[in-house]
Amino acid sequence: MNKNKSWKSKLHEIIYEADTPAGKWFDIILLILILTSIAVVMLESVAEIGDQYEYELGLAEWIITILFTIEYLARVITIKKPSEYIFSFYGLVDFFSTIPKYLSLILVGSTGAFVALRALRLLRVFRILKLARFIGEGNQLINALKASRAKISVFLLAIFMLCIILGTIMYMIEGGADSGFSSIPRSVYWAIVTLTTVGYGDIAPVTALGQFIASIIMILGYAVIAVPTGIVSAEMTKDQKKVHLNTQSCPNCTANNHRDHAIFCYECGHKM
């Protein structure tokens, strides 16, 4: 059977799967490439580095773009129904994260606008990880979140409304000329900053009444954070797999419940 496999199906196995050594190497190289690409985007944005190493970073970006183009074409060719890949979530991510450098040839001077497109490449990391070892753990997390999605939505909606009402009240109390509470949207922003316990301090109440209400909001936020936590905790405590216990038994004295990696029996010293 293996011999009958065309080069297409072999390449498909390497690119889309991670069970063969070649597939694993492909994933590792791709991962390095993605992380390098993200590093290039980041370094470009730092004014001093971006100016000094403009040529080197541009070159690196071109090399990465060409390699991603090859990968994209390989993905399209090796799949039986190319449209299935092209219009899938990761297909679109691959496409839009590859084209910015080509577009910069046509639209000179506006490369800055494509930075976000290039940052999309980071999403590709999830595809590689999905193929790799974390799949089980990730699924458990996602399932717990999915199961509590409706409850968390209701909770966040209630929090958001609470912030609008509290923001409006604070706007009426603190909303002076020089205060940070210059409009309701800004006051709502402040209420969110406070209730979520972020607390930048760029806007802070100065009147006694304002500080009193702020205190109530903070204590409220402190108590309310228990709610999403309770939701997810309750969801995750459901259907728990029991941890595998070491059931080894000593061949000499039958003592059991040995520690993991025990080499000798703790009772009789017999080798296990």
Place this chain on the structure above:
Amino acid sequence: MNKNKSWKSKLHEIIYEADTPAGKWFDIILLILILTSIAVVMLESVAEIGDQYEYELGLAEWIITILFTIEYLARVITIKKPSEYIFSFYGLVDFFSTIPKYLSLILVGSTGAFVALRALRLLRVFRILKLARFIGEGNQLINALKASRAKISVFLLAIFMLCIILGTIMYMIEGGADSGFSSIPRSVYWAIVTLTTVGYGDIAPVTALGQFIASIIMILGYAVIAVPTGIVSAEMTKDQKKVHLNTQSCPNCTANNHRDHAIFCYECGHKM
């Protein structure tokens, strides 16, 4: 039976319930109207927008006020005992969130004071949501919170007292001339800001001893946040009986959340 229904009972079904297509449409339109109204209140408060589009925003407010007035009158007419609706929580919310624009005709120049009244409209969103799909999830959340209400109250009271004592201690340590700890209430405010991990930074200890005590408060707050979370988590992991409720509302009194297949209202015994 359906034929015998008067226009009043039909309108009642549309306005107070969400089981018929017409009732759903009514709710969706009302939801859009409420959100538009809140957006108008917010935009008015932003100085630049409020000044530039004064006429447009005033017009929008008048249209919304008139539509809300019609809705209010319809609610009063279609219910058998109007007083039950008028003096219910949502009845009062509806009334006070509708009148500000009328009052502004009489009391010229003091529209600012009515902003909070208009923000009350947001509370109406909860009524619509209560009728809609989130009813089950919301009930579970509210039940979990109700069940742990007493514990959370005790906890918050203890936190509040702790903040008063810690604030007094910090006032004695840091309370210098130029420091932010100028009075005990302000120091208590700081203690709440710190213990809840909000941390604005508008008031921060500067002496070594003050910073040492602040560190202890922070670590305390970090450990203490576990308590409300533990309470709610414990409550939510308990098995909760799911009672199937629908969005029907009694045409006689305003009681809702009836069980499926309920034939008589559980509040007043009126046939449904």
Place this chain on the structure above:
Amino acid sequence: MNKNKSWKSKLHEIIYEADTPAGKWFDIILLILILTSIAVVMLESVAEIGDQYEYELGLAEWIITILFTIEYLARVITIKKPSEYIFSFYGLVDFFSTIPKYLSLILVGSTGAFVALRALRLLRVFRILKLARFIGEGNQLINALKASRAKISVFLLAIFMLCIILGTIMYMIEGGADSGFSSIPRSVYWAIVTLTTVGYGDIAPVTALGQFIASIIMILGYAVIAVPTGIVSAEMTKDQKKVHLNTQSCPNCTANNHRDHAIFCYECGHKM
């Protein structure tokens, strides 16, 4: 039996217990007195109010002090073994929170130092609440905390050590001339502020490496907060036996929290 009760035992019942109407009224009046007293302490500390109403606040303080003195003497007289009360925790709190005004007669001009003593009065609120309705809920909370005390201690110790190590590292990276990281203790203070997600912003890293390490500390703190929460959650989800306790207090010793229908004191065996 009731007739044989002396005025002392009747007064004991009123002061130390909350089961009779008179006992409840005594508690409510005491609660109002304590809260008024705390309000007076707070208002005195606010410069503008303290200066303007110096006479009124001083008078209020004298009235409260005299009422507290009467209460203290009544507590001493009505108990069989006065020394048990006097040297108990609440006995000492009562004593030290009553004397500041008397001391201010002797030591003129140093009233500021007694503010903390007067704030002690707040602790008395817990005694009243202990007698009241929250007894069951409070006990559950305290038991859950007691049961997880050892685990939380280990956790906080580990957090504190982590902060010392991280603070030292940040001192070596950021500790320049103008930076906020001027010494290891200050850097440790910063590490605590960051790890507990308080984040004042009075000290913040400015170098790229410092910000990178700060990011790691923050994400660490974000993950680590799960630990105390998990401890308390696990403790509270355990089935807790509910023991019905009442607010009776032994007339012989000060032991309270007796079981319902208890005939003899569990501490001293005295008939109740």
Place this chain on the structure above:
Amino acid sequence: MNKNKSWKSKLHEIIYEADTPAGKWFDIILLILILTSIAVVMLESVAEIGDQYEYELGLAEWIITILFTIEYLARVITIKKPSEYIFSFYGLVDFFSTIPKYLSLILVGSTGAFVALRALRLLRVFRILKLARFIGEGNQLINALKASRAKISVFLLAIFMLCIILGTIMYMIEGGADSGFSSIPRSVYWAIVTLTTVGYGDIAPVTALGQFIASIIMILGYAVIAVPTGIVSAEMTKDQKKVHLNTQSCPNCTANNHRDHAIFCYECGHKM
């Protein structure tokens, strides 16, 4: 058997274990020495104290260094396979936390660089605590964390990626000339500061759109913190078998945490 014990094995028992009175005293003295040493390092870093008491602190450091050297040599001598100790984690910590003062004799003027090495001494506290009473509690905590290690890793990775994407978006929105969002790495740093609810306020959005997205990040962070908490809570609510471990340490290899009444070492089979 006890009589046959050589002075080496007696010293081994004192140094490596905490079951005998001598062993307990050794641990307590060592703990005091370590904490004194850390205090010296801290005080040296405070400019005023470091300059004024330079001689005293230097002397204290020499005394501590010599005592630690003696302890290190005693540990090497009393163990059967010295290489097992020397290259173990605590062996390396002991070595590198002892040498800085000796190195400062050779490399004059660069003592500052050894501060971090001296802070390593704090890690030794964990060894002593491991031998002491907290062993059971600490093990439970560590087991719960180990069991949820994979899930927490996936979670933190996802959070980190989210921060990179959100940071890039904010850089494009807020990244003006004077804004704090001067580069993508800085914006990512801000996203981490915000999502973890630390909120320094050294960088804060100023545009309306930026504040809107910041609000979403905060509410996201508020909901997302439930995830690690849920993971650990779920792990800790599982029934954990309590395995009784003691503080004995194998005299042959450095393995410890043996079961009570264990007769042979589980690692090397040596008689205990």
